[in-house]
Amino acid sequence: MSGAGAEGRRAGAEGRRAGAEASRPGVAGPRAEAGAPRSGAAGSGPHAGAFRPGAEVPQPGPEASRPESAPPRPDADNAERDELYARLRAYEGRAAATAGRGKDLVNEPMIRHWCEAMGDTSPAYRGPDAVAPPTMLQAWTMGGLSGHTDGTGRSAAYDEMFALLDGAGYTSVVATDCEQEYPRPLRPGDRITFDTVIESVSPRKTTKLGTGYFVTTRTDVHADGGLAGTHRFRILKYRPAQRNKDAEPARRPRPVINRDNAGFWAGVAEHRLLIQRCTDCATLRLPWLPGCNACGGAEWDTVEAGGEGTVFSHVVMHHPSFPAFAPDGDGGPYAVALVELAEGVRIVSNVIGVPYDKVRVGMPVQLEFLVTDPDLELPVFRASEGG
Numbered sequence: 001m002s003g004a005g006a007e008g009r010r011a012g013a014e015g016r017r018a019g020a021e022a023s024r025p026g027v028a029g030p031r032a033e034a035g036a037p038r039s040g041a042a043g044s045g046p047h048a049g050a051f052r053p054g055a056e057v058p059q060p061g062p063e064a065s066r067p068e069s070a071p072p073r074p075d076a077d078n079a080e081r082d083e084l085y086a087r088l089r090a091y092e093g094r095a096a097a098t099a100g101r102g103k104d105l106v107n108e109p110m111i112r113h114w115c116e117a118m119g120d121t122s123p124a125y126r127g128p129d130a131v132a133p134p135t136m137l138q139a140w141t142m143g144g145l146s147g148h149t150d151g152t153g154r155s156a157a158y159d160e161m162f163a164l165l166d167g168a169g170y171t172s173v174v175a176t177d178c179e180q181e182y183p184r185p186l187r188p189g190d191r192i193t194f195d196t197v198i199e200s201v202s203p204r205k206t207t208k209l210g211t212g213y214f215v216t217t218r219t220d221v222h223a224d225g226g227l228a229g230t231h232r233f234r235i236l237k238y239r240p241a242q243r244n245k246d247a248e249p250a251r252r253p254r255p256v257i258n259r260d261n262a263g264f265w266a267g268v269a270e271h272r273l274l275i276q277r278c279t280d281c282a283t284l285r286l287p288w289l290p291g292c293n294a295c296g297g298a299e300w301d302t303v304e305a306g307g308e309g310t311v312f313s314h315v316v317m318h319h320p321s322f323p324a325f326a327p328d329g330d331g332g333p334y335a336v337a338l339v340e341l342a343e344g345v346r347i348v349s350n351v352i353g354v355p356y357d358k359v360r361v362g363m364p365v366q367l368e369f370l371v372t373d374p375d376l377e378l379p380v381f382r383a384s385e386g387g
């Protein structure tokens with residue numbers, strides 16, 4: 001196949017990172033390292049493989065992962081003259097939550113539901129020797145809609161720090177990235193406990209979103225007394241930048257293109273929607289990944305999608321307003337769909353041609369390529385109101 005395919009095979013053989021967000025048009029997201037078994041999602045999520053102790057999910061740092069942000073730079077007032085920063089740093093190392101306890105033991109039904117939702121068929125997550133997908137790490141710590149009722153929750157220090165930021169005008173928040181490490185696999189029957197600490201606060205930075213501080217928390221997850229995983233979560237607390245109404249029109253976020261998914265985007269540039277095909281078991285996969293999530297094979301080629309599909313599921317985005325995604329340019333509601341192609345794989349994209357409130361499950365759609373601005377072309381799907 002083409003040079004892009006050869007590059008993809010080499011990436012698979014090296015077993016490096018998964019370009020899990022390859023087919024989510026214009027969306028950048030976290031990647032997971034290929035060495036650990038974990039769940040692959042339709043439109044988002046890493047692939048499955050054999051578990052490797054100590055495997056880490058490398059993530060872009062705060063300077064790299066914010067959508068539509070220029071590389072942050074220290075504010076004109078440097079750290080030495082930033083009194084608020086000095087006060088915020090005093091919270092580094094203090095507990096954000098302590099003595100957390102998972103509501104449920106690690107269990108097979110939750111693992112099964114996760115794998116079904118993510119489309120992950122790895123045998124590592126079934127049978128008497130099953131392990132939990134490592135990327136479920138945070139799921140075992142969540143309190144659900146009712147929250148944790150056993151006293152687990154945010155600490156006074158955490159609330160104080162955020163009150164300082166809010167009081168200084170840094171009232172907006174956006175998640176930027178997360179990192180996970182997996183010292184050991186979790187297995188059905190494990191009892192989860194966890195503690196969260198305020199790990200770091202950055203000096204004041206200025207981005208296109210505005211000026212603010214990056215706050216990183218670290219959650220250590222234990223199972224039966226031993227460290228099972230670490231989850232770092234980073235947010236930007238910021239004061240929104242003043243928008244110039246005469247500025248150039250909003251652009252969609254740029255997709256993250258790497259050696260794992262470059263062939264996909266090369267195909268888009270040629271108005272071809274390419275699907276990976278494992279040369280060992282012939283399983284098709286989209287988004288592009290460096291290895292097969294059915295058999296683990298590293299070799300692959302591609303087939304071109306015919307372009308016909310149906311809406312498998314969809315959501316309507318009402319907030320926040322994002323003019324680049326709205327047909328009228330006013331940032332109104334727009335539909336985002338999970339489209340099932342005739343070949344059997346699924347892709348996340350926009351549905352065009354009908355009002356957002358006319359999109360429905362089962363609606364037939366046809367592939368098109370939309371030029372969103374001079375530097376970006378994306379695969380989208382057109383429906384007709386009579387379809």
